[in-house]
Amino acid sequence: MPLLVMKFGGTSVADLARIENAAKKVQAEVARGYDVIVIVSAMSGETNKLVGFVEGTSKLHDAREYDAVVASGENVTAGLMALRLQEMDIPARSWQGWQVPINTTSAHSSARFVSIPRTNIDAKFAEGFKVAVVAGFQGVSAEGRITTLGRGGSDTTAVAFAAAFGAERCDIYTDVDGVYTTDPRISPKARKLDRIAFEEMLELASLGAKVLQTRSVELAMRYKVRLRVLSSFEDTDETSGTLVCDEDEIMESKVVSGVAYSRDEAKMTLVRVEDRPGIAAAIFGPLAESGVNVDMIVQNISEHDDPNDKRAYTDMTFSCPTNQVARARKAIEDARDAGKFAYAELVTDTEVAKISVVGIGMRSHAGVAARMFTALAADNINIKVITTSEIKISVLIDRKYMELAVQALHDAFELEKA
């Protein structure tokens, strides 16, 4: 029997009516002849309520107890979904993490999968069950404690089950109808993509496209799980939404698939750092230890402007989220005070945004960067920092030009055309 994984997020199971609506989508797939593993999140708001209880009880909480409390929201939805499916005469039952079991590491609140044995669920399918409803976001440690995977973990649960059970596809039902060339709130010309490659989705996800969690896309790419993103709130069929798949399945990919942006970026520059081996490690080690999420890193050789000083100096620039600037500054100043390195000045610019163009077609097409820079120049947008990867070019610009830049690049790469 072919098998599908269907995942419903918190807004898709927010109340009994929505659970019924989701169950109808499961019913349609069962009618098409699939066995289905349904992964459910907690009803929207529930997880926040439970997190609030924990934080109201204990600031530096025991993560094992946090997980035991917070995972209960998914258990409720799983039971209700199983009941709703039974009402539709579909043989279904719920599975909590420890019942499958979903074996994870003991890294509570950010656990990773160790194994998902198929034995128990397969035995139920063999008995005639058509649907296994699995509580997402949770697992069980070797010590028999409940673990959670961290926020967005239900997507990851869905992909892991699709990989473990060899599912034909993993459908992620959410409150948007697919993946767009850019954010439709910024560019009305944004177009829904029928297909997108794993690598592109991964870049878009890590650039702030909220549709899929980065880790779930990574896992899907590694195990070649075909992911489909589609809407819970619309009528859907086998062609709805966006398929995230291996690039082999994408016949003709455009040079650029999408334009992503990140609004809350800050740029920090250490001016005149001594340029010697190990200087980057000396700077970014303390930043990592302080939990600063450094994104772009650029190093330029600065001039030898002092004839009496023969040492080489460099300017070291990096970007991080604006709300981590204070922490980053403290980490750098502490390291300097501890004698790890010296610099002339620490310049911070918290008024920048990051714009990226992403596309696997870039690998085989030259001139993408030039086309991007030309488009920005045509609108008098100054580029402050540039970084590139094999399938992505990112720039930092003044935040006030962000929307304009997104629209200009969307036009320049003709993303509105299919």
Add this chain to the structure above:
Amino acid sequence: MPLLVMKFGGTSVADLARIENAAKKVQAEVARGYDVIVIVSAMSGETNKLVGFVEGTSKLHDAREYDAVVASGENVTAGLMALRLQEMDIPARSWQGWQVPINTTSAHSSARFVSIPRTNIDAKFAEGFKVAVVAGFQGVSAEGRITTLGRGGSDTTAVAFAAAFGAERCDIYTDVDGVYTTDPRISPKARKLDRIAFEEMLELASLGAKVLQTRSVELAMRYKVRLRVLSSFEDTDETSGTLVCDEDEIMESKVVSGVAYSRDEAKMTLVRVEDRPGIAAAIFGPLAESGVNVDMIVQNISEHDDPNDKRAYTDMTFSCPTNQVARARKAIEDARDAGKFAYAELVTDTEVAKISVVGIGMRSHAGVAARMFTALAADNINIKVITTSEIKISVLIDRKYMELAVQALHDAFELEKA
């Protein structure tokens, strides 16, 4: 290390402030040198909310899914209580039913204990943990599904743990400060009892005193678990509340310990039933199958008033809750129509109440019934039905005299005096 079981009901853990208050009571016992097993209910209102979700999803629900959903409320409280105790520097952890494991039968929603192995929790006490916080009301079946014990099941969980772990005492914290000679809302002279025997508590519980669930008292009596009922909302010490214990621990018991009442009783009489062997089984079998909770049963021989009919006839009277009268009537009429028995008339009186006096002292004292009937007669209260047991006398009277009867009997047996 001596061990205590402490149980907190839904109103005692209704919010984070109350959980903190309950945790302080646990802290006090730890300070006195006890290891403690804490049994918690769901935050008040939570179980009803979850039951509402289930009933809103499926009328004839799968009890296994019902249990999986409904048990989640206790898991939340257990985690929060463990966190709160950790905040007070008390080594504590939460335990869900399957983690202990609390092995039960597979009778979902009304499961019974099979075994509570001490191994896992004892190992944690040996490691230095002082408190095990156990989610009440739940267990796990041999099939690995979550079970629940039915309403009031957390009391039963507490007693079962006290028995399994040989606890010195099982303290039931609730929203009243003990067991009273009668309902203080009806008789202002009602007095809190320092001690009450298991048998008396059992009669009072089954008569509608809401303090303790009947099943938990039965279990305590069987395993000689000393139960204490006391208030979550007052300062308490080792002498607070009411101790429910073996009668050997009660030095001098009065003839009558309490007066109980039950407001919503109905009396049904089958007039002129043929009196033959098996007639009672023929009547009460169908009632039991229909789920009618028959309480009192009284049978009188009626007269042979027809010289041409030599068969003996009897009147059969029983009581049941008023909201089961329609169901009882249908069961009886269906059985009659099926030819199982015949009767002249079915008389229903839904305006009655049951009053009972309870006391283990009755066993050795004559004249209790006479004193009861005299007290009622002095206030012109007519008795409609009488039943007696070894430690209880119950009567049905017109409901309008209920409060008067309770007060009269409380006075007659001088229950206001210690």
